[in-house]
Amino acid sequence: MKRLFKCAAAALAMAASPAIAQDLTIVNATLAIGDGSEPIADGVVVIENGKVVYAGARSGISGFETDKVIDAGGNWVTPGMVAAVTDLGLYDVGAVDPSNDAGAAKSRFNAALDFSEAINPASQHVQIGRARGVTRAVVTGNPGGSIFAGQGAVIDTGADPQPITKARAFQFVTLSEEGAKIAGGSRSAAREELRNALREARDFAAGRWQGSDNLLTRADAEALGPVIAGTQKLFVEAHRASDLRAVLALKREFPALDLVLVGASEGWLVAEEIAAAKVPVIAESLQDLPERFEQLAATQSNIGRMRHAGVNVAINAATIQNMHHLAQHAGNLVALNNLPGASGLSWGEALAAVTSAPARIAGFGGKLGVLAPGAAGDVVLWDGDPLEVSSAPLQVFIDGIEQPLDSHQSRLRERYRDLDESDLPKAYDR
Amino acid sequence: MVSVTRVFAGLGSALALAACSATSGGSTDAKSASAATSADDAQKSLPFASTYKAYPGEPTALVGVTVFDGVGGRIDNGTVLLRDGKVVAIGASLSTEGYRVIDGAGKFVTPGVIDIHSHLGDYPTPSVEANSDGNEATDPITPEVWAEHSVWPQDPGFTRALANGGVTSLQILPGSANLMGGRSVTLKNVPARTVQGMKFPGAPYGFKMACGENPKRVYGGKGKMPSTRMGNFAVNRQAWLDAIAFMKDEDRKRDLGKETLAGVLDGDILVHNHCYRADEMALVLDMAKEMGYRVSAFHHAVESYKIGDLLKENEVCSAIWADWYGFKMESYDGIPENAALIHQQGACVIIHSDSDQGIQRLNQEAAKAQAAGRRMGIMIPDAEVVRWFTLNPAKAMGIDGVTGSLEPGKMADVVLWNGSPLSVYSRPEKVWIDGALMYDALDPERRPVSDFELGQPGEGDVK
Numbered sequence: 001m002k003r004l005f006k007c008a009a010a011a012l013a014m015a016a017s018p019a020i021a022q023d024l025t026i027v028n029a030t031l032a033i034g035d036g037s038e039p040i041a042d043g044v045v046v047i048e049n050g051k052v053v054y055a056g057a058r059s060g061i062s063g064f065e066t067d068k069v070i071d072a073g074g075n076w077v078t079p080g081m082v083a084a085v086t087d088l089g090l091y092d093v094g095a096v097d098p099s100n101d102a103g104a105a106k107s108r109f110n111a112a113l114d115f116s117e118a119i120n121p122a123s124q125h126v127q128i129g130r131a132r133g134v135t136r137a138v139v140t141g142n143p144g145g146s147i148f149a150g151q152g153a154v155i156d157t158g159a160d161p162q163p164i165t166k167a168r169a170f171q172f173v174t175l176s177e178e179g180a181k182i183a184g185g186s187r188s189a190a191r192e193e194l195r196n197a198l199r200e201a202r203d204f205a206a207g208r209w210q211g212s213d214n215l216l217t218r219a220d221a222e223a224l225g226p227v228i229a230g231t232q233k234l235f236v237e238a239h240r241a242s243d244l245r246a247v248l249a250l251k252r253e254f255p256a257l258d259l260v261l262v263g264a265s266e267g268w269l270v271a272e273e274i275a276a277a278k279v280p281v282i283a284e285s286l287q288d289l290p291e292r293f294e295q296l297a298a299t300q301s302n303i304g305r306m307r308h309a310g311v312n313v314a315i316n317a318a319t320i321q322n323m324h325h326l327a328q329h330a331g332n333l334v335a336l337n338n339l340p341g342a343s344g345l346s347w348g349e350a351l352a353a354v355t356s357a358p359a360r361i362a363g364f365g366g367k368l369g370v371l372a373p374g375a376a377g378d379v380v381l382w383d384g385d386p387l388e389v390s391s392a393p394l395q396v397f398i399d400g401i402e403q404p405l406d407s408h409q410s411r412l413r414e415r416y417r418d419l420d421e422s423d424l425p426k427a428y429d430r
Numbered sequence: 431m432v433s434v435t436r437v438f439a440g441l442g443s444a445l446a447l448a449a450c451s452a453t454s455g456g457s458t459d460a461k462s463a464s465a466a467t468s469a470d471d472a473q474k475s476l477p478f479a480s481t482y483k484a485y486p487g488e489p490t491a492l493v494g495v496t497v498f499d500g501v502g503g504r505i506d507n508g509t510v511l512l513r514d515g516k517v518v519a520i521g522a523s524l525s526t527e528g529y530r531v532i533d534g535a536g537k538f539v540t541p542g543v544i545d546i547h548s549h550l551g552d553y554p555t556p557s558v559e560a561n562s563d564g565n566e567a568t569d570p571i572t573p574e575v576w577a578e579h580s581v582w583p584q585d586p587g588f589t590r591a592l593a594n595g596g597v598t599s600l601q602i603l604p605g606s607a608n609l610m611g612g613r614s615v616t617l618k619n620v621p622a623r624t625v626q627g628m629k630f631p632g633a634p635y636g637f638k639m640a641c642g643e644n645p646k647r648v649y650g651g652k653g654k655m656p657s658t659r660m661g662n663f664a665v666n667r668q669a670w671l672d673a674i675a676f677m678k679d680e681d682r683k684r685d686l687g688k689e690t691l692a693g694v695l696d697g698d699i700l701v702h703n704h705c706y707r708a709d710e711m712a713l714v715l716d717m718a719k720e721m722g723y724r725v726s727a728f729h730h731a732v733e734s735y736k737i738g739d740l741l742k743e744n745e746v747c748s749a750i751w752a753d754w755y756g757f758k759m760e761s762y763d764g765i766p767e768n769a770a771l772i773h774q775q776g777a778c779v780i781i782h783s784d785s786d787q788g789i790q791r792l793n794q795e796a797a798k799a800q801a802a803g804r805r806m807g808i809m810i811p812d813a814e815v816v817r818w819f820t821l822n823p824a825k826a827m828g829i830d831g832v833t834g835s836l837e838p839g840k841m842a843d844v845v846l847w848n849g850s851p852l853s854v855y856s857r858p859e860k861v862w863i864d865g866a867l868m869y870d871a872l873d874p875e876r877r878p879v880s881d882f883e884l885g886q887p888g889e890g891d892v893k
Contacts, residue, residue, distance in 0.1 A: 322754060
């Protein structure tokens, strides 16, 4: 049996896996697979060579060989959460500019920017995200000097120097009110910026590009080639119902585009059309106020209504106050089921909205955010219901490797557990 | 012109009486009827006086509920009686004769949620420049501005705070661009056509101050003082000295800013000081001693856990988020155990929002803070945690004599939750303010919709 599992794992090996992972089996778990299904009692997760080889009921396997057995004692086990879209790893302190690589408003380049080059795996935010059960992130900076932010990366939050799961996984562009402002002051300008850029990229790819006649830099035109070809996803931020329809219409002129909608505060108003276009959405979850005119119809039922219309939808981490609140947002969508008139998610769907759904949308369906054979061994053992605000991870594994959960925060907590300075100042308390 | 200070002080003490007079049999001293009458008269003579009136309610009995009373008590399978806008009684077995009975089996009752730190109305949604009225960022010292003059009562955020957050009272503060940002206003979360119609009757004024990064950045960036933390203190101290001189000046003319500072120095206006770092809070406490005023609460006090002893000794509350950190330099040492560690030192914890989203989930934030404490071995009962978003903010806002807990005679500001208020899966099912049912999740007719949202996409949605 062990050999069989190893074959399966090898076939699905991904780039950038760490070298050594201990084989591991978690037993006696309240197991949530992350695929939208409801939890399984007495679940087992078997990990070999950093990959999941089995996750399911104890009764589903006859036996296993492993290096280490962890008895979950009935506690919850889930895939690690996938935060999409976020600037995690791009800053130490948001408001301290030199530590913050999420914006490049004064750069001469835009679409060409490769955020994988700026990721700092030692950022405290990465460490804290990891300790809160976020094991992967779909990362981009913010548009500044152009409607294009640049090329985003899929990363892990592991305590190792190699955070990149996939560099240049997607291009990010905004057609929001902010995009209109960046483009010169009008939605029309933003759309023309986008169309022009895509046309120039098409010309560049076809060898018809003359630098002097074009608005893009060479680097930006080259970077948009995979977008035009549909080999790199195009994440498009938009919120207003009419803007969302305009994004869907882009495929008429550029049929190969592999579109993902981001934000979509009024997505529920366009849910049927989004579902028909088969465009996935990384959507606002609890945003329920008209912060901007493009969000007049914002409601916490946004995701539930889109899901019920058949849209492939994940919770957007970008506008959540702290990225590690993802699970709390998912839990709140479950709470909506008890409010007449509201549309929430089932518990399993809510977990999926922060695990398998964002992973699938980012191009890692079956490989991240789900405990299925062949998926990365990103596993979290929780001290309670993972969507409940009082719960926290007990153990976190990434690619099958157990992760440290300490941080600047945990060290401060231990130092200030008491205020006793009778012998020496706090500075000596380590 | 001695009378200016006298009048001012007089109003302040009258306010305190007014707050007490509304309580009968509550935790605070009862005052005589004559005192209440003069307090009412004083109220009416105030500029921009409250015109709030409670809406009609019916005698209501919530039965079979788990009650968290806000003062640390818990009653399982309890009854809560509301009549004439007041809490009549809570207990395990009370007669419900003459009351409309609501069966609350499996549900929970708490006092109405109170947010001590909100900018609803002065930074409303839509958050467009034309509505951005929270910072008079033209001078670091603006005690003369009053937040109530910026509050737009049609801010849709008030309705979300009610429906999703169970918020019944809230303090609207000026922003933190200025060292002295101006007066706050305390509101009942009842929609009204005017801000006066929302003003909490008898609530003392608050006074917003700010430490640290914001004032020095805003004014340093304009090439004026303060551009450093030492500049912050110098400008503050001089402003206090000027106010003290004003109070002693028998020939003074009216001065709006100095009248506010005099109100603080007289103890009638409560100081709410935005301050992240422990070392700065300690300096502020010494400045307050030097000048002769008290700090009621430090807001955003992410480092309070480093000086819980000092905060207890000075009886200052810490109004905090559960776990925000790292978004600016002075928040870098924020930890999720902050509330539990403050509590462990015996100091006062308040969970605040400073956010039109966070105000909808103060209960969840408190639950997170409780759980972080539990994981480090600090066990705090649910009933105590409920105090963090009910009675403790009421206390720091000077309205604890009349609201913030479910004690007989207090305002019937009450939330019926459809599950434990410390669970992510729970929401307010019904909210009463002064005994009037202002929100009912089961009745779309009991859901306020602001003027702004009428005829627009999503009008009247569950939100």
